[in-house]
Amino acid sequence: MAKIVPFRAVRPTPDKVSLVTCRTYDDYSPAELAAYLDFNPFSFLHVLNPAYVNQQKIGLEKRFKLVAQKYHDFKTERILVEEAIPVVFVYEIQSKNRVYTGIVAGTSIADYQNNTIKKHEDTLQYRVELFKDYLHQTGFNTEPVLITYPDQSDLNNWINQTKSTTSIYEFSTTNKEKHTLWKIDDAAQIKWLQQQFENIGDVYIADGHHRSASAELLYQEDKASGNPHLDHFMSFLIAESNVKIYEYNRIVRDLNGHTKESLLEALAATFWIKNKEQELWKPTKKFEFGMYLDGEFYSLSIKDENSFGDVLESLDAQILYEKVLHPILGITDLRNDERIDYIPGNQSIVTIKEVVDEGEFEVGFMLFPAAIDEIKALADNDLIMPPKSTYIEPKFRSGLIVYEI
Incomplete structure (x- = not known):
């Protein structure tokens, strides 16, 4: 029984939303970051990096x-304003190839603790404590947790109906995405939404x-x-x-003492290997x-697909x-x-080819994406994926919606 709250x-x-919102801070190159901070006084990057002006180490x-x-x-300058009452939102991100639509709401710490909100990745304690200190000192968060739920026809219909109404934002960004936001402040609709998620079960x-x-951790x-x-x-x-x-x-800096020939020989014990030469193969x-090695692509296929046990052992990563x-x-x-x-x-596999060709890395490995059912099975069985197993979209824009603590 998942709980959501406005x-x-x-x-x-x-009037300022397209100027304020930004991608995650780490997504920007130093040149991009400098340009936004120098020429856009409304960018939320000024909030995320307030020491930029003085270039000081603090x-x-x-x-x-x-x-x-x-x-x-x-907030004082009314670049950001607070809602008069608690609300939820419907948010749509439209890129060149996909449209993502979901609901922005508060989710329960109790659900996180009792595993109604399920996890599949491990965390690093120092990063958890660092961001906890950030939340404690700043008093806000603008990057929501991305949570998936099993498809529900009633919710899908409700979202589609909401999208036919007037939005509060509709703007485009320099990475050629279109963003649209609808505010839900009607108490009856919010209660209906809460009931839908209570009926869903685990997320x-x-x-x-x-x-x-x-x-x-901050709650504790x-x-x-x-x-x-x-x-x-x-x-x-x-x-x-x-x-x-x-x-x-994955890209690896050296072959751990192997030559190209001895690496291929070692791989042959587990994989059928085909040389794809210059074909950009994935x-x-x-x-x-x-695999990309010494200027050539290779396909590696497991010889015995039935030799793996549980869902973690059979995960490609x-x-x-x-x-x-x-x-x-x-x-x-x-x-x-x-x-x-x-x-x-x-990112294109050309990126892997380029970094290996430049010599900083010796070999690159390309994987097939994990399926949502694999991720759910891992979470249901309290199993943890290897680090950096999935890169999941959509990505939320910083400064679009802020949750104050």
């Missing part, structure tokens, strides 16, 4: 306080495991304060058929892997680790080993 969101005024606590102050300035975190874990530490906002965290809830799951491809099905990365290339820690890096599958 909240008094803070958001940009309609401690985290001071940085978080500056973020809080800049956020307060944006699944697709993206945002660290953010949800940080919200739960500060619940004695009686702050009711700690009981929930902001989520973007979307039907599982409406998410796009990409793989994370996997087309599960149990199939791509786990197979690559157990059969190649660990025993052959000597990589034991996928999170912290500096010999390995990751490229999300929404």
Whole structure:
């Protein structure tokens, strides 16, 4: 029984929304970041990076306080305004190839604790504690947790009906996406929505495991304060058929002492290998892997697909680790080993070719994306994916909707 709640969101005024909202801070190159900060005084990047003007090196606590102050300035200047009453939203992102539509609402810390909100990825404690401190110092969050739920015809119909009404925002961004937001402030509609989610049962975190874990840790530490906002965290809830799951491809800096020939010989014990030469080849099905080595692409197909046990053992990312990365290339820690890096599958495999050809990396591996059923099965069985197994869209824009704590 999943619970959702409305909240008094803070958001940009309609005339400034296209100027305020931004992609996640880490998505910007240094040149892009400098341009936005130099020439767009309304960008939410000024809130996220308030020390930019002075280019100063400062401690985290001071940085978080500056973020809080800049956020307060944006509200004082009425760049951002607060809803008069608690609301929920319907949010649509339209890219060149896909349309994503979901519901923005508060979700329950209690549901997170009792595993009604299910997880499939591990978290790093230092990152959880760092973002918890950020939430505590700044008092807000603008990046919701992406949560999927099983498709529901009644909810789909309601969303489609809502999209036929007048939106509060409709704007385009420089990465050629169109964004539309509808506000739901009718108490009867909100109650109906809450009942729908109560009937759904379990829901699944697709993206945002660290953010949800940080919200739960903040709740544990500060619940004695009686702050009711700690009981929930902001989520973007979307039907599982409406998410796009990409793989994370792997690039490795060296061959762990292997020559090209000895690496191919070691791989041949587990895989059928075909040299694709200059063909830009990537996997087309599960149990199939791509490799780029010494200027050529290879297909690697598992010889015995029935040799794997549970859903984790048969996950392609786990197979690559157990059969190649660990025993052959000597990589034991996928999170912290500096010999390995990751490229999300929404980027062209040409990127892998380029970084290997440049010489910084020796070999690249391409995977087939995990299916939503695999992710759910892992979560249902309390199993954890290897790090960087999935890159999931849609991605939410910072500064579009703010949840205050």
